[in-house]
Amino acid sequence: MESKNKVAFYTLGCKLNFSETSTIARGFTSEGFERVDFEETADIYVINTCSVTENADKRFKSIVKQAQKGNPEAFIAAIGCYAQLKPEELARVDGVDLVLGATEKFKITDYVNDLSKNDFGEVHSCEIAEADFYVGSYSIGDRTRAFLKVQDGCDYKCTYCTIPLARGISRSDSLQNVLRNAEEIAAQGIKEIVLTGVNIGDYGKGEFGNKKHEHTFFELCEALETVPGIERLRISSIEPNLLKNETIDFVAQSDIFVPHFHIPLQSGSNSILKLMRRRYMRELYIDRVEKIKQVMPHACIGVDVIVGFPGETEAHFLETYHFLNELDISYLHVFTYSERDNTPAAVMDGVVPKKTRHKRSKMLRGLSVKKRRAFYEKQLGTTRTVLFEGENKEGYIHGFTENYIKVKAPWNPELVNTLHQIKLQSIDDDGLVRFSFEKELILR
Structure with a gap:
């Protein structure tokens, strides 16, 4: 039986990038590829780049070298914000075979039929004005919580920022599609969803530069709270001028949205x-x-x-x-x-x-x-709810309370991806909080 081509992914930058990497990875899997860790030997390495900080730019070359170490003959593709802004620069990096801009990254499997190494990186990028359509994404299977993309692009013109140049105009997923993605995530047994985007408070603008808001961010929050099976919803980042009183008041009385x-x-x-x-x-x-x-x-x-x-x-x-x-x-x-x-x-x-x-x-x-x-x-002495992560870190399991306090306990695999009520007791030398269990696993 013919063995599957193996593909590995590395994500730089924000939660939005993680959600998109995960969606692209599922596309590879559905095409018959086998996903492996980036540290393993793969036939294709996909690097999802970021250009928010100087450091993210510099890290790209070292990640390419890491991929070459894993397999000198591997096909290496660069996607993401840096790939849109500086495609020719990335294409010149030794070992890079393919660079895809903002509109092409979700069609990457169309470009990797031939895995022959190229002498120079092949570039498929667009004028950013062409990035006027929306592709929904969410991360699943990579972490205890899922990142759900609800919005992309930005219409703001902050003088320091390249994101509008890298991702285009503000545009949003339909409410119906966001809810469908949330249901798919909940069906996988994931307890927490983090809402993500470039400027999520601007949620509701349609495709093709339509400035009219079909729904507001507040209406999105209201609708998401009704999706069965979700224990927690977290807002990743929101501009102060778009964070309205109605949203704050809604979160304050919600059993699902966290403070x-x-x-x-x-x-x-x-x-x-x-x-x-x-x-x-x-x-x-x-x-x-x-x-x-x-x-x-x-x-x-x-x-x-x-x-x-x-x-x-x-x-x-x-x-x-x-x-x-x-x-x-x-x-x-x-x-x-x-x-x-x-x-x-x-x-x-x-x-x-x-x-x-x-x-x-x-x-x-x-x-x-x-x-x-x-x-x-x-917060010491208060009772909180913790969701435990899935990694054994030097004999400890870590978790986050609803109000984002990081706690730790001796490693116990049975705690992974479970919610418990705890009482916060003391702060350790490493800055993490120790606790005692208040109640058994919460089941809503």
């Missing part, structure tokens, strides 16, 4: 927010945090922030630092600004030296550790 919000800020200085062309000022951000804490005092709030943006003086940075220090938030995702081709910020005056950028980044990362610790300490 965890990740809200990009980018800067605590209104001057820098204007240079970034963000669609809010810091006062709106304060209002959103206060509203969440008013109705959900135990809610976890994560923040994205960029340091070293052109024009950011020491005074601007300290304004951001003190703003975040005083805000009732739980953790930070800190990004060190890096210049991106074809963005307005790349040619702005007031370039911040890289050494200064890294120093500021280090200060905010330290603040994040303090914020997370303070949030965890406030």
Whole structure:
């Protein structure tokens, strides 16, 4: 019997990329390929790229080398955001055979009939204006939770961001299709779904640049809560100007949506927010945090922030630092600004030296550790629900509470993908929380 061609995947970047990789992988499986881990020997290696940070760009070459080590004769394909923005650059990387842009990546199996190595990478990319259709995706089988893509692209024009260039205009999945995907995920026994997209608060815009919202993000949340078999729904990241009171109030009374919000800020200085062309000022951000804490005092709030943006003086940075220090938030995702081709910020005056950028980044990362610790300490003694992960990490099993507190217990395979009520007891040296079991497995 003829053996199947083996395919392996590596994903860089965001939850959205993970959802798309998983969908593309299922396409390979349905075509008769066997999926294997990236560390194993494969006939095809597919690398889903990211271009949000400079580091993600640099990692690509080392991942290609890793694939070549696994099989020097393997066919290597690059897809994703970096592949759309810099296709020729990726095609020149030694070992790369195929580069697919934003519209082609979901048709990758059409391009891999001939697995012969190419002297130069073959490029199939598009003008990003052609990326005006929507392909639904979700990740399944890779993790305890599933990432469900509900929206793609972005109509915002933030001066530092390449995502609109890499993914095109804002467009959404139909409500009917999102619900169908959610039902498929629930049928696999997965307990938690994370809603993901480029700008999910903008959910509802149709295909082909139709600016009319067929449904709102709030209506999407309402509909998803009725899908049987889902224990938890988590909102991955939502712009502060699109996070409405009705959504916050809905999450506060929901048994399914969890009290965890990740809200990009980018800067605590209104001057820098204007240079970034963000669609809010810091006062709106304060209002959103206060509203969440008013109705959900135990809610976890994560923040994205960029340091070293052109024009950011020491005074601007300290304004951001003190703003975040005083805000009732739980953790930070800190990004060190890096210049991106074809963005307005790349040619702005007031370039911040890289050494200064890294120093500021280090200060905010330290603040994040303090914020997370303070949030965890406030939660000690409370009863929460934990969903356990599937990995044995040095003899421990980890899990996350509904409000995103990371806990640990001695490894027990029977706990994998189960929900339990626990009482949070103490914080370990590694920053994770120990607990005691309150009740047996929750069955809704």
